[in-house]
Amino acid sequence: MSVHASRSGRRTIFAQGTVLKLSTLSILTLLIVLPLLYTVFYTLQPDAIKAWSDVLVGRLAPNLFYKPLTNTIMLGVGVGTLCVLLGGFLAWLVVMTNVPFRRTIGVLSTLPFMIPSFATALAWGSLFRNDRLGGQVGFLQGLGVEIPDIVSWGLLPTLIVLSLHYFSLAFTIIAAALATVNSDLIEAAQIAGAKGVKILLGIVLPVVTPALFAAASLCFAGAVSNFAAPALLGLPVRMQTLSTRLFGMIEIGQVERGYVIGFLLVLFSALFLWAGNRVVSGRRSYATITGKGGRAKRFDLKGARWPLFSVAALFLVAATIVPIIVLIASSFAPSSSALFSDWTAHYWVGQSTPDFAQGTPGIVHNPDIIKALLITTALGMSVAISGLLIGLLTAYTAARYRTGWVSAAITQISYLPLLVPGIAFGAAYIAYLGAPIGPFPALYGTFALLVIAGTAYLLPFSVQTGRAVLQQVSGELEESARLTGAGFFRRMLAITVPLAIRGMVAGALLIFVKIVRDLSLVVLLFTPTMPVMSVLAYRYASEGFTQFANAITVVILVLSIVVSLAANRLQAKSQPWLSN
The missing domain is CATH 1.10.3720.10 (MetI-like)
Known part of the structure; x- marks a missing residue:
């Protein structure tokens, strides 16, 4: 039974x-x-298959696909590289050094990913917008500072805004990897007389290489798929990426071409992430966690403690605190050219009046x-x-x-x-x-x-x-x-x-x-x-x-x-x- x-x-x-x-x-x-x-x-x-030839080999193919693809690749590579450099630097400071206020740096380093990318893009426009397109100019132009077009619009500001948004993702991944570095390796190198730079380049960097590739891949994928920053900072000067081109095609009713571009964007992102995963999975020789060893002594920055803290603090304030202040100020200021004067609460609690904001309450x-x-x-x-x-x-x-x-x-x-x-x-x-x-x-x-x-x-x-x-x-x-x-x-x-x-x-x-x-x-x-x-x-x-x-x-x-x-x-x- x-x-x-x-x-x-x-x-x-x-x-x-x-x-x-x-x-x-x-x-x-x-x-x-x-x-x-x-x-x-x-x-x-049958009535839509022609969209493939239009996008890939047709007369409009350069504008429909290849120029946006080039801009997308440049953005992805640039953002991935900058995020690894910035996030890796901050992660190294917080995890492996005796830099002052490590907790504060760590918290601020994770904050930007909570901020929508279009918020950072709007803050950038409020600060750096020039008069190329007419309308309101940014705060700096209002102070009499001439802002070149390359800073106000196009690829460069988009790359910077996306890097300021995604570097916290790289920080989180790299910091977690650095926290698992086998302390025995560092202790042995310190006993043998190796200096900090040699330990960093010879031991720490090879061990966290998989995390670096993972961070770069995810930041790249985020940048190439992002719509908000390229749309706000690139579309006004006709700088297209695959995401903005896809949006434009569907907006004007050319859905077949839009779906083709969408499929190619998915394929492009998937291929890059697959390649990054292949690189990471191929590096299997780095075992960083064992049954022995505790937290190694942090690198002593000596006289560089406060200068490095100042660099990190200035960057994090610019990446996190400044955009929030600019957005709040701009929501009260009548013009972006005068962010901190003649404030009004109309944009928050004002009634509809014909002579203000075109009657918008x-x-x-x-x-x-x-x-x-x-x-x-x-x-x-x-x-x-x-x-x-x-x-x-x-x-x-x-x-x-x-x-x-x-x-x-x-x-x-x-x-x-x-x-x-x-x-x-x-x-x-x-x-x-x-x-x-x-x-x-x-x-x-x-x-x-x-x-x-x-x-x-x-x-x-x-x-x-x-x-x-x-x-x-x-x-x-x-x-x-x-x-x-x-x-x-x-x-x-x-x-x-x-x-x-x-x-x-x-x-x-x-x-x-x-x-x-x-x-x-x-x-x-x-x-x-x-x-x-x-x-x-x-x-x-x-x-x-x-x-x-x-x-x-x-x-x-x-x-x-x-x-x-x-x-x-x-x-x-x-x-x-x-x-x-």
Whole structure:
């Protein structure tokens, strides 16, 4: 009887695992695989296939693809290089030296990634905009400083803004790698009389090389897929990247060409990330964690302690504090040329008056902005909940049932959105759900489309959160409940969720922040009936209403920082580079 019961139990578990894996795979296929395939199939239809030749070999190919591709590569390489240099320098200071105020430097180094990239771009324009295009000039031009075009517009300011946004990502990756460097190697070199520079170049640098490549790859991918900075600083002078060209094609109704450019952008990003992963995976000879050794003595900077601190502090203030101050000041100043004089609260609480801002009321009395704030908040909450639930289901299935091709497919598909730039993902969802499918109506312009696309796009982060939650719960507890006959949902509701609720809430908050501050994904899904804050800020900036754009961005910025800090506090994860 016991043998029969044991076999019956194993068959039940196997059946539950099969059903769970197939259900999870179906959900991921509907959310991720089909939108991407649908985009490709759309461009292969008889009346659309000509778009491929137009983009790749046609008379307009240089302007449609090759010039934007060149600008995109230059941006990606430049941003990846600068981010590794800046993030690596700060990570080395915080983790491996006795520089003063290491904790403060570490906190400020992680802050820029909480700030939307379009916020930094708007702040740059408020400071450095010149009179080339007419309209308001920036603060420095207002003081009488002549700003050259190369600083105000185009490739250089876009590269700088994106580097200021993504260097904190490189800092986090490199700092984590430096914190695991085997102290025995450094101690041995110090005993042998090796100097700091020789230790850094001969031991530390080779050990963290995989982290450097990983950081460069992610920063490169972020730069080539970014839409906000190239659109705000490049489009006014016709500097196109693949992301802005994709947006432009769909905006003017040439969707076939837009989908082709989107597919090529996805392919380009995926190939580069694959190459970076190949480089990292090929370097397997560096074991940095052993069972021996403690924290090595930090490099003594001696007389360079305060000069290096000053360099780091000046850079971090310029990258984090200055943009926030500029955005706040600009939301009160009548003109960007006079940021700190004649302030007015009209852009926040003013009523509509014909002789001021073309009759546009302030945020508090602007029904479009209030509606966008409510929709954005509801979108963030909806994506946070749906994303966390699907991410937890995916992570659970991949962790508990690892064997078979279905489990492998679930793992690979769940991280596929990381290879897809946000604007290309938004274009895929327009092709996928923008028209009726059988009995299902078109979802373009609906709240449901925003939630579904946002959930799918942020699924890799949801899965990572789900894995972190599962790690907090011992498998023995679940195994005991399974032996007593508890099903999947009973085990999740009675064991996993109560024990890991803090981690789940923290993960949901981070997903909330990511979708609220995102512009690339939602810029193509935006409609007047379904506005979101980030796109509304971009629209105001594009139409010359800089103060309104900056005021909206301040709201998004405050919301992002407050929720991010709350999530970090809930997670309560130790950061080794901040330890004493």
